[in-house]
Amino acid sequence: MKLLTIDEFNQAVGGCVSQVFFKKDPWYSSFQPRIAVRRIIYPINAVIEGVTLNAICEAAESVGDEGCYVADLKYNRELSDYVEYAPVYLDIAEFREGYVFDYGTFMICSPSSSWGVLGSVEHHALIGGTHNFMEVFEHDSPDLETQLNEFLRYHKTYATPSALVNFLPVLKDLLSHLYSTERAKQLIKKAGFLNMLNDVLMHLYSAEKVEQWIKKEDLI
Secondary structure, eight states: OEEOOHHHHHHHHHHHHHHHBSOOOTTSOOBOTTOOEEEEEOSOOSBOOHHHHHHHHHHHHHTTOSEEEEEEEEEETTTTEEEEEEEEEEEHHHHHTOOBOSSSOEEEEOTTSSEEEEEOTTSOEEEEEOHHHHHHHHHHOTTHHHHHHHHHHHHHHHOOHHHHHHHHHHHHHHHHHHTOHHHHHHHHHHTTHHHHHHHHHTTTSOHHHHHHHHHHTTOO
């Protein structure tokens, strides 16, 4: 393990990070267009372990990475983005043993700019990579569809009526970035979010206004 100062990190790794991430926000359209395949990992905490950890390591080695950069992330209001805190370089062998992050929000980045992971305090992570990386990762982590459905079920269960109007457009944009706009709409509908939204808004507005808002936010 090699500890890096922020200056060392920016000088040595800044280019890798900028080629993988557009932003370092796990609720945003965070991956660069060249990171072609993107998925959700759920649930995840301040440590990656088990099948997910092994799948990342196998996929990293398959694209020639001998290690990875990891860092906790803190939100910077001036930049409107997360910035790295306590960055470290780990050999893949070290990473396989597990790494505990200080915060729930974190970043893992490939030295070859082939893949990256963004972790969230809401217990999900975004993973994206080249076709070669993600082919291996998905092969070794076969329950990603189950994880996606559990992620949606969790947020439907705990979404408050007052927050739902603001949350659904964010969720749709995130799912569109990871999959496609059409799939995002299908997932939101299948998970029951639209029925829940209708139940909430019908108490406040007419059916016509509710339908207009849903169309305006491009949820159907």
